[in-house]
Amino acid sequence: MASRSGAIATKVAPRSTAGSTSRPAVRPRTSPGALLTLSSVVLVALGLVMILSASSITAFADYGSSFTFFRRQLLWAIVAFAAYFACVRVDYHRWRGLSVVLYVLSAGLLVVALVPGVGLNVGGSARWIGVGPLSFQPSEIAKLALVLVVAGVLDRKDEKSLRELGHTALPVLPGLGLLAFLVMMQPDLGTAIVLCVIAFGLLFVAGAPLRHLVPLGVAGTGLAVVAALAEDYRRARILAFLNPWADPLNTGYQTIQSLIALGSGGIFGVGLGASRQKWSYIPNSHTDFIFAILGEELGLLGTFMVLGMFVFIAYLGIRIAKRAPDRFGMLVASGITIWIAFQALVNMGAVTAAMPITGVPLPLVSFGGTSLLVTLAALGILNNIAAQERKPRAAAKKRKDEER
Amino acid sequence: MVALFVIVVLSFTGMATRLVMLQVIDAPAYAKLAANQREREVEFPARRGAVFDRDGEPLAISVDLYTVFADPSLVKDPVDAAARLAPVLHKKPAGLVKKLRGTWPGDRFEYLARYVEPDLARLIRSLRIPGVYMETAPKRYYPNAGLAAHVLGFVDLDGKGLTGIELQYEKILKGKPGKMILEQDPKGRALPQAEFEYERPETGRSLFLTIDKEIQYYSEQALASAVQQFGADAGTAIVMRPGTGEILALANVPTFDPNEPGQSEAQNHRNRGLTDMYEPGSAFKAVTVSAALQERAVKPKTTFVVPESMQVSVEVIHDSHSHATEQMTVAEIIKDSSNVGTVKIGMKLGGKKLDDYIRRFGFGQKTGLGFPGEVAGSMLDLEDWSGVTIGNLPIGQGIAVTPMQMAAAFSTIANKGVWVEPKLVYGTMGDRGSVERSSAPVTRRILSRRTAREVRKMLTAVVDDGTGVNAQVPGYNVAGKTGTAQKALPTGGYGNSYVASFAGFAPARHSQIMAIVVLDEPRPIWGGHTAAPTFQKIMEFSLRHLGISPSGNAVQAAREIEEARAQAGDVRD
Numbered sequence: 001m002a003s004r005s006g007a008i009a010t011k012v013a014p015r016s017t018a019g020s021t022s023r024p025a026v027r028p029r030t031s032p033g034a035l036l037t038l039s040s041v042v043l044v045a046l047g048l049v050m051i052l053s054a055s056s057i058t059a060f061a062d063y064g065s066s067f068t069f070f071r072r073q074l075l076w077a078i079v080a081f082a083a084y085f086a087c088v089r090v091d092y093h094r095w096r097g098l099s100v101v102l103y104v105l106s107a108g109l110l111v112v113a114l115v116p117g118v119g120l121n122v123g124g125s126a127r128w129i130g131v132g133p134l135s136f137q138p139s140e141i142a143k144l145a146l147v148l149v150v151a152g153v154l155d156r157k158d159e160k161s162l163r164e165l166g167h168t169a170l171p172v173l174p175g176l177g178l179l180a181f182l183v184m185m186q187p188d189l190g191t192a193i194v195l196c197v198i199a200f201g202l203l204f205v206a207g208a209p210l211r212h213l214v215p216l217g218v219a220g221t222g223l224a225v226v227a228a229l230a231e232d233y234r235r236a237r238i239l240a241f242l243n244p245w246a247d248p249l250n251t252g253y254q255t256i257q258s259l260i261a262l263g264s265g266g267i268f269g270v271g272l273g274a275s276r277q278k279w280s281y282i283p284n285s286h287t288d289f290i291f292a293i294l295g296e297e298l299g300l301l302g303t304f305m306v307l308g309m310f311v312f313i314a315y316l317g318i319r320i321a322k323r324a325p326d327r328f329g330m331l332v333a334s335g336i337t338i339w340i341a342f343q344a345l346v347n348m349g350a351v352t353a354a355m356p357i358t359g360v361p362l363p364l365v366s367f368g369g370t371s372l373l374v375t376l377a378a379l380g381i382l383n384n385i386a387a388q389e390r391k392p393r394a395a396a397k398k399r400k401d402e403e404r
Numbered sequence: 405m406v407a408l409f410v411i412v413v414l415s416f417t418g419m420a421t422r423l424v425m426l427q428v429i430d431a432p433a434y435a436k437l438a439a440n441q442r443e444r445e446v447e448f449p450a451r452r453g454a455v456f457d458r459d460g461e462p463l464a465i466s467v468d469l470y471t472v473f474a475d476p477s478l479v480k481d482p483v484d485a486a487a488r489l490a491p492v493l494h495k496k497p498a499g500l501v502k503k504l505r506g507t508w509p510g511d512r513f514e515y516l517a518r519y520v521e522p523d524l525a526r527l528i529r530s531l532r533i534p535g536v537y538m539e540t541a542p543k544r545y546y547p548n549a550g551l552a553a554h555v556l557g558f559v560d561l562d563g564k565g566l567t568g569i570e571l572q573y574e575k576i577l578k579g580k581p582g583k584m585i586l587e588q589d590p591k592g593r594a595l596p597q598a599e600f601e602y603e604r605p606e607t608g609r610s611l612f613l614t615i616d617k618e619i620q621y622y623s624e625q626a627l628a629s630a631v632q633q634f635g636a637d638a639g640t641a642i643v644m645r646p647g648t649g650e651i652l653a654l655a656n657v658p659t660f661d662p663n664e665p666g667q668s669e670a671q672n673h674r675n676r677g678l679t680d681m682y683e684p685g686s687a688f689k690a691v692t693v694s695a696a697l698q699e700r701a702v703k704p705k706t707t708f709v710v711p712e713s714m715q716v717s718v719e720v721i722h723d724s725h726s727h728a729t730e731q732m733t734v735a736e737i738i739k740d741s742s743n744v745g746t747v748k749i750g751m752k753l754g755g756k757k758l759d760d761y762i763r764r765f766g767f768g769q770k771t772g773l774g775f776p777g778e779v780a781g782s783m784l785d786l787e788d789w790s791g792v793t794i795g796n797l798p799i800g801q802g803i804a805v806t807p808m809q810m811a812a813a814f815s816t817i818a819n820k821g822v823w824v825e826p827k828l829v830y831g832t833m834g835d836r837g838s839v840e841r842s843s844a845p846v847t848r849r850i851l852s853r854r855t856a857r858e859v860r861k862m863l864t865a866v867v868d869d870g871t872g873v874n875a876q877v878p879g880y881n882v883a884g885k886t887g888t889a890q891k892a893l894p895t896g897g898y899g900n901s902y903v904a905s906f907a908g909f910a911p912a913r914h915s916q917i918m919a920i921v922v923l924d925e926p927r928p929i930w931g932g933h934t935a936a937p938t939f940q941k942i943m944e945f946s947l948r949h950l951g952i953s954p955s956g957n958a959v960q961a962a963r964e965i966e967e968a969r970a971q972a973g974d975v976r977d
Contacts, residue, residue, distance in 0.1 A: 345416070
């Protein structure tokens with residue numbers, strides 16, 4: 001896999017339109033792109049195994065086959081990796097033009113999802129759109145669209161205009177606001193927060209001054225808190241986060257069961273497939289709480305491995321962003337990295353009761369086709385940026401040139 | 405960029421710390437929580453040990469019956485199922501259909517029948533009706549119905565001993581329930597990959613009683629017919645081995661069927677031989693004279709001037725029938741059961757020594773059987789004696805005893821002066837036949853062999869031509885004493901009702917069997933008329949059943965007895 005994707009990356013590189021990149025004379029033995037592919041494959045494979053394990057009981061009880069969810073996710077994984085490799089081949093600059101289309105599409109689909117009868121209302125939230133036997137989550141597309149749109153906007157700002165609020169927050173906020181609002185209508189606070197953090201992170205990376213960022217951050221946090229407290233079930237989740245034992249059979253239930261799963265896993269885990277907590281103790285054990293089952297079956301070794309993979313992906317993403325051939329590439333790479341790393345953190349935070357439960361999936365691992373597809377597509381874009389990265393020496397030279 | 409990476413590293417380090425906390429430091433606590441919420445202990449009741457008589461005849465056994473129940477959610481065709489079950493269960497299909505359909509939405513459990521016999525259960529199983537299940541339900545069964553009911557007692561619906569031996573030996577009979585620890589999910593499904601602990605139930609040990617089923621049966625019959633014949637309220641008969649204290653029969657009237665204890669009044673369940681006390685009256689004179697002889701206060705030939713009545717403190721003591729003042733030996737006093745004479749013997753002995761001997765004979769304390777509900781009887785402490793007490797106690801008044809205490813006291817005389825703790829349980833037997841005998845009974849010498857012999861001779865005279873002639877068994881020498889005592893009223897004082905009794909043993913010289921019969925309010929009131937003939941029947945059967953050879957020619961003996969009874973004028977005591 002790694003060598004193959006490397007080869008693709010090599011082939012893609014010459015098509016680059018970035019002027020200053022020169023084709024590297026000797027490629028590193030394992031390029032960041034190849035490592036990214038490898039990490040993705042590892043996480044998706046681990047995810048598939050865990051989905052099979054975690055969902056087998058529910059699937060058997062509800063559908064008569066333990067493989068129901070696994071099979072569905074396997075199909076999605078094939079499609080998603082196809083999308084990944086397609087994105088690896090597509091020059092990331094083309095996304096600048098497509099970003100607006102993607103944005104409009106995702107906003108439109110978010111509206112459609114809210115229309116009763118068209119959107120699928122599952123568990124009280126209108127997150128899905130059903131097309132025949134398939135269903136997908138427009139909010140996942142919205143994350144990618146937001147990264148691309150905001151990166152496109154901020155790419156055009158020079159250092160001087162970045163110091164003015166009118167050139168940073170003002171053009172970004174409406175775009176973010178619309179998506180966040182539509183997502184909140186579903187309602188899906190977790191995704192809304194992820195969207196806000198993506199936008200905020202991009203502003204930070206783009207170089208917006210702290211005097212703008214701090215108030216924005218405070219305001220955003222304030223809004224999130226208000227949103228969390230305004231809705232009864234969310235307030236209950238916050239209270240349950242603060243003290244899950246206050247109501248162990250109701251609001252604190254999921255948190256406590258999740259902690260029990262992680263705790264009884266210990267260092268080495270109870271063994272693959274041997275989870276007890278997946279026997280209807282943990283709801284959503286194959287989606288948002290798959291990390292708990294993973295921790296129970298594979299122990300600290302398993303959780304650390306997943307944690308390590310995300311840190312590694314974040315490292316690769318930041319490295320790719322740093323060496324991106326241009327500012328747009330840097331911003332897109334950063335946006336994708338922030339998105340995946342933050343979402344992973346929020347999910348693990350909920351599972352370990354370090355943060356309130358917000359209902360976001362663990363990227364690449366949790367069950368969910370749209371999430372997998374869009375995340376892998378984004379990683380494909382990241383890989384393409386990696387393929388076009390400057391040689392470190394060239395980068396240094398360019399920086400010097402710019403300084404002059 | 406560096407800042408971003410620092411943030412990422414910091415936050416993921418925080419997450420890693422959290423994971424170490426959860427999965428390493430707090431892991432044992434969470435593992436325990438996990439076990440607590442998943443583990444379920446299922447108990448399997450152990451099979452209860454059986455109760456046998458001394459020859460291994462079953463008196464109480466546990467049989468596996470079946471409970472038939474349905475899970476309506478799994479019954480596919482209730483009408484068809486009901487049609488097939490109805491003839492087997494002897495129930496109407498309509499009612500079964502209702503249960504098989506479930507009586508409420510989500511119903512997953514309905515009893516169809518309880519205590520179904522094993523062969524019926526097999527039939528039901530062969531029907532293979534989906535959703536219909538069976539579970540064993542052990543049930544205590546007393547194959548001889550009311551036989552030894554008061555000794556055995558009975559169990560509750562869960563098979564736990566409530567009274568009698570069933571209660572006293574609950575721990576031994578019960579065994580050790582087996583258990584299975586399994587892990588289950590919130591819906592109660594067992595987790596297949598879970599660790600599984602199983603402990604086999606240990607069948608309870610079986611008991612061998614000292615009871616002889618035949619003698620028990622005969623005693624019950626004889627007692628029941630006596631109670632009926634003499635219109636008594638209740639009665640008790642005890643047969644025991646004087647040398648070992650083994651109780652061969654312990655019969656009570658009224659009785660009950662321990663298979664259906666709910667069908668009878670609670671008062672019928674009392675093992676009166678141990679739980680009820682009465683004033684022994686004249687039969688107690690054997691104790692008084694034993695003490696006086698042992699203490700050398702009197703000799704058998706010592707003579708007393710015995711008037712018809714005598715003033716003792718504020719009371720006048722009367723003999724049971726009028727006679728002129730006469731010179732009587734101690735032996736004659738006992739033979740004719742003279743109250744005045746016995747009180748004089750008691751006075752000669754002295755209250756302190758009398759009290760001492762009464763206690764040594766085991767009165768005023770439990771016998772050591774440990775039987776549930778056994779009472780100690782009741783007697784005055786020496787310092788609480790009034791002036792009248794020495795006029796009452798020697799003749800068995802002002803003291804309340806249990807029939808078992810009297811049996812033990814008479815056994816002492818029969819056993820050449822050694823008191824032996826009565827005993828109901830011979831030993832226990834484990835599941836695989838390992839037998840453990842009961843510990844040897846407590847014994848204590850109260851009378852010298854010589855005193856015992858002297859008393860025995862006097863008691864033999866009582867039966868030969870005294871108040872106890874009706875207790876004679878052809879071919880055997882019988883020793884014994886009659887008793888007829890006014891019943892104390894709950895309000896104090898005495899009423900017009902009597903308890904009649906006869907206690908004795910045979911063969912007199914080398915006693916093998918001791919028996920006592922106590923009748924509550926028979927008509928006539930006299931022990932010599934009512935209790936003695938009943939004693940005679942029970943004693944005769946017991947001697948023959950145990951193959952104890954007669955001491956003389958039975959046919960000739962029988963003729964002599966007829967004559968003796970014809971001559972004996974008065975059997976009142």
